[in-house]
Amino acid sequence: MEFNHADLFEGIADAIGDRVALVCGDRRLTYAELDAEANRLAHHLLSVGVEPGQHVAIQLYNGVEYAAGLLATLKVRAVPINVNYRYVESELLYIYRDSDSVVLMYDPEFDDRVAATVPDAPKLRHLISVGGPSSVPGAVRYEDALAAQPPTRGFPERSGEDTYIIYTGGTTGMPKGVMWGTEGLLFAFWNPTFPRPGKPQDVVDLAAGSGPMVMMPIAPLMHGAAQMATWIAWCMGATLVYERRFEAGTVWKTIEREKVNSLTITGDAMAIPMVEALEKNPGAYDLSSLLAYVSTGAILTGKIRDRLAAAMPNVMIMDRFGSTESGSTAAAVAGSTPEKGLKFAPDVENVTVLDDALKVVEPGSGVIGQVARSGWIARGYYNDPEKTARTFPEAEGKRWLLTGDIATVEADGSIAVYGRGSQAINTGGEKVFPEEVEAVLKGHPGVYDAVVTGIPDERWGSRVAAVVQPNGEAPAVEDLDAHCRKELSGYKVPRTYAFVPEMKRSPAGKADYRWAKEIAEQA
Template sequence: MEFNHADLFEGVSDAIGDRVAVVCGDRRLTYAELDAHANRLAHHLRAAGVGPRQHVAIQLYNGIEYAAAILAALKIRAVPINVNYRYVEDELRYVYRDSDSVALVYDAEFDDRVAATLPDAPELRHLIAVGDSAIEGAVRYEDAVAAQPGTRDFPARSADDTYIIYTGGTTGMPKGVMWGMESMLRAFWNPTFPPPDKPEDVVELARSSGPMVMMPIAPLMHGAAQQATFISWCMGATVVYTRRFEPADVWRTIERERVNSLTITGDAMAIPLADELARGGYDTSSLLAFVSTGAILTGTVRDRIAALLPNTMILDRFGSTESGSTAEAVAGSSPEKGLRFHPDVPDIAVLDDALKPVQPGSGVIGQLARTGHIARGYYNDPEKTARTFPEAEGRRWLLTGDIATVEADGTIAVFGRGSQAINTGGEKVFPEEVEAVLKGHPDVYDAVVTGIPDERWGSRVAAVVQAVPGATPDRDGLDAHCRKHLSGYKVPRTYAFVPEMKRSPAGKADYRWAREIAQNA
């Protein structure tokens, strides 16, 4: 057995095969059933000519087919490629071609977009459709798995096998983040458990753990949900999905499946969940942990969730697709009060411009970085890889892009993403801080802050605002609210009001879109 996710899943399946591994709607499979199901799909892929190190694109909503497709690719040492189901033709064309995918597993409801893009992706030669597809040559998913054996019979795998997660798209086209299997496992490992010394330790952890029920509600095409799934299986837990994010469906599922841990991504999911929970009628007594990862909760939203779930731990995890899960928020910190984190591992540092670690308590501001178990780089982009993963004093670092400093007690204060910082009259403004203050106004449902050109100041702070239903916030009121909490240069000079905020399916802000909206305003 290797530190390879396919090996580990098979080992866990052999140890606790009768335990439920995955639930979506009214469908559920035990570990043994999911293993056999994935084996059948893996045999089909191999029979279709998909081999080791070739790429299998997955364009699906959440479901058992998504989990099985990831496992099936890994079992034959192929590489699963996550495809954003919101992408239109130009974006799909880019991902299909950039990823060099040779096969595609897709929901038939995406037929039109897939069919329109296929002629421009000649390497994409094998299609597997979940549902009834009208595309000529596509194989029905049900037929693909029904015609193959559920046994394994696969070649030996390696801890260095490649895993790719496509991420980004808020400032440019997405990039494929490449990981080695063991490094990825260790980077995203649940810090409440000791890291495994050998692969068999993972199997023993799953065998000895109680029957926990974990629910990542971000789409599986987002790295956070994929990694939450793998870590849950390493704990022998049941993973519960909803096909798409619908707050009422989430709470009904938590009640029905007795979910213990819920993983979300920031305010964009937390706010509608809180709105639905406030309407009442849901049994949340099983819920022990409410975890945000990939996007930080603002203080007002966190306080609201805590009031609605008084017996549940509310946790903020800090990390990225390139770094893994790196730190946990210090109690009481928030974007509007100042974000502070306890590092999970000793491989976290803040580097100055010379790529040297800043001294704790020095006040020197640098860039948050991680070494050790980090991604290999970006697929098909050596220039971006070289910029993001530099070497210094014999160590390879990941520069996360987050601007930070190290306080005297060793905690890390994070100010915001450097690429999104607004330079207005020589002062830096980090959008996250202003967004958090705006979302503390009772009439504001959501806000994204960006910089737009200004003749006098170089850039001015601009806010795109979605109001609470029935409310009509005005510029003067928002200005007065912001001036109570922010220095004058941080207060937005331009407001654009929109009926609905544009965010990624995982809840991340689309700053390109926000900048266009603000400039038009």
């Protein structure tokens, strides 16, 4: 057994095969049953010629089939590729080609887009339709693929160096495939509340000896945060609960029904409808089982955190800091919010801030740099050596990941994060981080959601612009201006507002800054 997710799952399935591994809708599978389903799919992949190192794309909503697809791909030493199910044809064609995928698992709901793009992706030679018949020529039904194969294993030996790719980004450009080795991925995203395993059997022993924990990631599995939450749950021997698609009221009902203990979301975009459902229906849901409400991949604003705490006074609300390239690295300092200033305390080694010369920033010096991590970090970006070289430089005898988060190190060792450097707005020589302005705007009672971006300005180079989804009737611009000026320096206050009926975000709640910029420029 290696530090390989397929090896570890098989070891856990052998140890606690009768424990429920996954619940989604009407399907409830034990570890042994999920392992058997993944084995059948893995044998099908082998039967159509999938070889170690080749790529299997998964374009599905959350479900048992997505989990089985991840497991089956890793079992045959192939590489899973997450595909955003919201992509239009041009974006799909880009990711099919860029990832060099040879197999595609997809939902028939996407038939039209798949049919229009697959012929132009010559390496994509086999299609598996999940959840019903497909009109795309040559597609094999998932059920038929499984029925023809045995539920047993018999796969080649794996390695902790086997590749795992997560496509990420797309808010300012096309996404990039972040490449990991499975051992590095396991350790980078390891739950810091548990001791780090010294050997693979330690993971199996942890899962076998743990109590009956129920965990629920809300983000779609095409987002790395949900995939990592899945592996974390199984390494703890937990029961994992999925919803096919996010709907706040349904999530709360599922938490009540399945007695969920830990919930993982991605920032305000998911937290807002969830807390609104609680506020509109006080006492409607039994949340007595829920212990932890964790945001990862996007930060909760103070206003939303306060509303969550009021609605769930007995639940621990936490923010985690990290990225697809770095793993999970830090936890938010108590009282830290985007409005007041974000501070994180690293809970793994080799996390710091590097200045422009790639020197470690001295605590308390006030020097601004980028958050960086060495040690367990990604290998680089698939098919993009230039971006890999820029993002993973070598300095002082170490290979570093530069996360792009602009920060400094406080005297107490905590890291104060100002925002993403790629999104910073330079207006008249002053730097404005959208996250800070967005958090302040969302503190106005008339604002449901906000995304801040920079647009061209003849005098200042760029001006701060806000795209706002009102909470009911749109508030007056003068009111928003006065609200912002109470908490922000004048140069940070938006000069342009665009009001929209619905904010465009990714399925995981990430802001679409390209879209926001276009909307703001039109305004």
